[in-house]
Amino acid sequence: MNARTLRVFAALLVWLAATGAAAQDDEAVLDNVVVRNRLYEPGGHLEVSLGVGLPVQSNLTAHYFFTAGVAYNLFNTFAVEARAGYAASRHTGLARSISESFLAREDKRVTDELEDLWEMNLHGVAGIRWAPIYGKLSLVSDLPAHFQAYVWAGGGVGSFQRNSVIQCSQVVDRELGVCDNRTSLEDRGSASENYWVRETRVAPVVSAAVGFRFFILDKHGVRLELRDWVFRDNYRVNLVRDDWEAGRVTGDVASSPGLTHLVQFDLGYTFSF
């Protein structure tokens, strides 16, 4: 009785194990079909890209990026890329409002420059792109989309300019906050030159991004990316109003100015050769 029970039990165990293993194999095979069946394999291909970036958040400055890049996909999941571009930048309405009202604020004779006021213009970076995720989704009926998700990191150099919203070297109208050569006091657009203290520099920049690349047809792709440009801030502290309004350099360089982040949402197009 016991021997028979054991035999039945053993047979049952073997059957269960075999069934389980078969099911597991089957599942693994079927899953891997989805996983491995890459329709697009960028490895070994050169690609070029164009992109437009919009600011995610703008406090005092706003940047609109136009970039072009070239990348070589060493593997399906790994690429090296160089990007260069120009960022059209401007002061936000808040910055203009601060600058105009601060001219008339006589109770603040000594102050510090505001942080994060550098605007990036020309820039070039080189980096690596790691795309460990390859996936597919059904965007709309009948249209499966293949995509890669990636992270990007690199560094380079950029040209920067800084227009103060505090230091006006030639006050035209304090009450109206005019610090330029406008022909009509009410018409800001008539000015061809302003007298805000302006600085320029070239500095290293670090960039990191996460994004998706959706493959379209064989060689084309659309890129959606969240990118952060990081560079060291630089501003002066302990500024004396009498000095800057007389056109003299005033204050000291901040000892620990911190880092400035420009976060952008990038929409791009890629072409693979």
Add this chain to the structure above:
Amino acid sequence: MRPILSLALLVAAAAQAAPPRFPPSAVVLAQAEEAPSVPGPGAETSVPPPPARPPEPKPEVPRAPTSRPEPTVPTEAAKAPRVEPALAPMDDAQDEQPVVSEPVPERDVDAPVTPDDAPVLASSDEAPRTTDVQEQRLVNGAPLYNPNVSLHIVQKKRFADESKHELALYPAVVQVNGKYTNHAGTALHYSYHLQENFAVQVTGQYNWHTNESDFNLELIDKVREQAQAASSLLLVWGAQAGVEVTPLYGKFAFLDDKLAQFSLVLSGGAGVGSTRHLIRPEVANEVDGQRYNVPARFGGTGNKFLGSVGGGFRLQFGESYALRLEVRDLIYTARVDKVDGCNLADFEQLEAARASGQEFGSLPLSSSCKYEKFDGVDPKTKKNYREDIILGRDLVAEPSSDVLNNISFYAGFSFLF
């Protein structure tokens, strides 16, 4: 869209009338071997397979040897392990023995050679989908006939959501558009999936860190400017009810090893939230030569209507667990005309009483005014609360209103049951 597609299919069918085309056998294999699965949203076959017909001879196209047995040939191929060479990528498939070559008893020298990666039939009782070996050849691991293999993507959903409950905990909810404010908190969502891609949801969120941003404090410090009270309103907690839809469904592989399924989730809701405003930032108080750090002080500004829209990804691991990464925009209307229940007239009376050293209890204040919060001395920091009256008055001196967008990133995990 549909009529255009139908027309296109009609034209395609007419063009293919002479050499009949059939669904790729790999697809048939996948369907035959898979466990019952749930169709994904919007998941439809890109091209409906035409009815199976016996293969017609196509003299102009190379094909498998005519001696190849009829449908019953690869009976072993119906077993799951035989599926692998047909569906595996080319590299893997090349290492395998040709599946179809076994039953070929004698090969004509002039006959085309069957590729190693030719797919096999799903079962013995199924007619061959195509006899054209070129069409069966795998390209990038998929039949040349339809390299996209969209069926695999959109039709197989391993885990059904319908009629399931989902409890999601977001330990980290961090505001990402903190111009004047900073928020960080924790949220809890409960969802009931009425349908596969539609759920009702209740949400609770508590922000354990709320403060004005460093940028706003910098403006105050350096240029004597600050955001309007309504623009820097802080959200302490919120409760909402809403819906969630999952219009997109997909799968991805991490380094070809780990498979994950994800859904794009879109959500919307409405509810109520409690707000407050910073009255005084953290300061140092020096009394009798001793220095005390006085923590920041906030004043309640009441409950506000709260709405939200959001979107993100739900990555499902197994049947019961999912990782959720979302971005939500909490929208709340803000009008600041009272702080701690006191309006401008109340603050004017309090300020006058403070200057004259009068008791606050005898003042004809509005019933909602919690004047006790502006009276007395903190025993720990020796801070006189009466000094905050002027700060409270500044907040309501010019009643402001705004519609605030508090965009936050939600990272959490959920349990389905």
